[in-house]
Amino acid sequence: MSTLVSPLTLGGIEQLPAHARRCVFWETDPASSSELRGLCDPEFEKEAWLSMVLLEWGSCGQIATLGDKVAGCAFYAPPGMVPRAKDFPTSPVSPDAILLTSLRIEPHAADLDVGVDLVRAVISDMVRRNVRAIEAFGYRHGDEEPSDDLPTATASLECSDRECMIDAGFLEQMGFEVVAPHHRYPRLRLELDRDHEWKVAVEAALDRLLEEASLTMAGLTAGSTVGAGAH
Structure with a gap:
């Protein structure tokens, strides 16, 4: 059975898997107070962010389905629309690039090339929209102790750098090159034409x-x- 990848629409937000609907790792400003974060409904915040980007900029996600099940999803947006984009030790994202924030594969599709299919769909979308490059903050696994380089608290306890960032090695396999080295959070770039x-x-x-x-x-x-x- 082949994987079908399609752009996220306003009507398709409810199709997103549970974690993707509630994950606000990228959409929440880590500098905001813990009291304010505690009052947020992460699912409402995520839907509001997606709606805003879709209406102001256009497609900002791709959903992969396998039969009648969602197999994975990817999100991307201009870095100015991503609150956490400015808080990495390897920030800022280049002004000519779109930021690929997250890519998540569901457990039942873990043995398939869903991640590859999603990245290909993002590339195709960005080429059609004349975007010059895609950048991403990768995550390198290693010492699993909490890092002081990045505030990790969010409105959802399920969210963390390890859980919500893209593996740097996978990005390199997809052709991304490191443009800002870091032991934990390298920034990578893929030139488009x-x-x-x-x-x-x-x-x-x-x-x-x-x-x-x-x-x-x-x-x-x-x-x-x-x-x-x-x-």
Whole structure:
């Protein structure tokens, strides 16, 4: 079964998985008081942020589905619309770039290339909109002690840098290059041009062909097994 990736719409916000609907790691200013954060409804805050960006800037998310289940999602926006973007030791994001904030894969799709499909969809969207580059603050795993480099408290206790940031190694595998090194929060950048859209389309077509070929071979193998058992 192939993964379908489509842009997030206002009507599609309710489709988001539970954590994605409530995660305000990127959308909450960590400098705000803990008392104010405690009064926030994270699901309301997330929906308000998504609605604002969708109305003022346009598509800011991609949703991957597998059959009738959501398999993952990715969010991105101009850095000026992302409150936490200014608070990293490797800030600021370049003025010509859009910030890819988060990419989350649901457990039932963990063994699939959903992350790759989501990043490809983001790239295609940004190329069509003539964006010059995508940047992201990656997360490098290592010493799991809390870092003093980044305020991590948010309105949702489920949110943290480890949980809500994109693995730096994965970003590098997708072609992003480190432009601001850091032991925990490197900032990475992917330059975009028209060739990216062509490459994404070709790679997606090749993936479909490989999947179809695999299914065909599986069918032939099953047929041979049944035939052998009949003798």
